[in-house]
Amino acid sequence: xxxxxxxxxxxxxxxxxxxxxVGLPAYAADxxxxxxxxxxxxxxxxxxxxxxxTTPIIWGQQQSYLVKQLHDYRSGDRDHPIMSQLAKDLxxxxxxxxxxxxxxxxxxxQPKPAAAAALPKGIAQCQPCHQQNFEGGPPAPRLAGLSYExxxxxxxxxxxxxxxxxxxxxxxxxxxxxSERDAIARYLAAL
Ligand code: HEC
Ligand code: HEC
Numbered sequence: 531x532x533x534x535x536x537x538x539x540x541x542x543x544x545x546x547x548x549x550x551x552v553g554l555p556a557y558a559a560d561x562x563x564x565x566x567x568x569x570x571x572x573x574x575x576x577x578x579x580x581x582x583x584t585t586p587i588i589w590g591q592q593q594s595y596l597v598k599q600l601h602d603y604r605s606g607d608r609d610h611p612i613m614s615q616l617a618k619d620l621x622x623x624x625x626x627x628x629x630x631x632x633x634x635x636x637x638x639x640q641p642k643p644a645a646a647a648a649l650p651k652g653i654a655q656c657q658p659c660h661q662q663n664f665e666g667g668p669p670a671p672r673l674a675g676l677s678y679e680x681x682x683x684x685x686x687x688x689x690x691x692x693x694x695x696x697x698x699x700x701x702x703x704x705x706x707x708x709s710e711r712d713a714i715a716r717y718l719a720a721l
Contacts, residue, residue, distance in 0.1 A: 562627045565620070569632075572612075577638030583679035590637030595671040596629035598695075607695040637675060642720055650713035652706050659698075664718055674721035681715035 569588070573579050577589030588596060602608035603617035620628070659670040666672035673681065687693040689703035689711070703711065 562624065562631050565624065566628060566631055568616075569628075573632075574638070577635060578640065582677040584683075586676055586680050587638060588632045589635035590672070591633060592666045592668060592671050593626075593629045593633035594668040595666065596632060597625050598669070600625045600629065602695040608693060637672070640675065650710065650717045652710050653714050653717065655702065656714070664721055673718045676719065678715050678719035681718055682712060685711045685715060 572585050573588050577587060579585035579587060599608060600617050600620065603610065603613045604622070606614065656664070660673050661667050664672065664674035684693065685703050688699040691700050694700065706714070
């Protein structure tokens with residue numbers, strides 16, 4: 531009888547305690563952190579996107595670049611069915627805060643494909659903007675460690691002027707052949 535009562539008490543008390551614990555993060559968390567949880571569905575809750583082939587890593591990406599992309603998706607300068615809508619739903623005033631939130635996260639560690647031995651042709655011209663180690667700097671994004679598929683598609687869409695939210699990138703991409711872009715994307719993905 532006593533044990534049973536105790537167990538009942540414990541069960542109720544335990545459930546309440548657990549419930550309040552579960553409720554706590556949403557309650558106490560910063561508003562931006564709550565909004566960032568929406569992004570985690572695709573960009574990953576530990577920085578690695580659920581489908582890295584189509585979805586870029588945003589953890590540890592350059593803040594100024596993230597701000598600009600949210601702006602561009604909203605304005606239509608960069609177009610993507612999902613991201614354009616999400617950016618329109620996000621208040622403009624949050625762009626900087628949510629970008630700072632993701633930029634401050636560590637770039638996710640990932641198993642590396644074997645690194646290419648030699649620098650692929652044409653890659654030296656990327657370094658003044660994307661930096662020596664390809665980890666980016668204002669205003670150019672980090673490229674090192676994005677997936678081969680995402681990189682090759684981003685480079686192709688600049689070359690074909692489907693992505694036109696930057697004046698320089700289409701010209702640089704048009705100077706390269708398909709196979710040169712392919713080799714550069716493979717090299718960058720392995721960094
Ligand atoms: C339903 C999936 C999905 C969700 C949710 C999502 N994204 Fe994205 N995001 C994508 C995809 C796919 C791309 C690549 C789009 C393209 O090719 O232009 C992308 C691209 C981006 C980029 C451009 C990065 C780059 O390297 O060019 C930024 C910045 C971004 N997302 C931020 C966010 C933020 C902030 C949120 C939450 C408010 C969010 N995303 C939620 C799928 C998603
Ligand atoms: C003059 C400076 C400059 C040079 C040189 C340059 N880039 Fe860029 N690149 C940029 C900037 C700035 C952006 C961001 C454009 C935007 O606002 O979307 C960018 C964007 C990109 C992206 C898109 C990244 C993403 O997350 O979507 C890829 C891929 C890329 N560059 C590859 C290259 C490669 C490869 C080279 C060399 C062959 C190169 N770039 C040379 C400035 C440069």
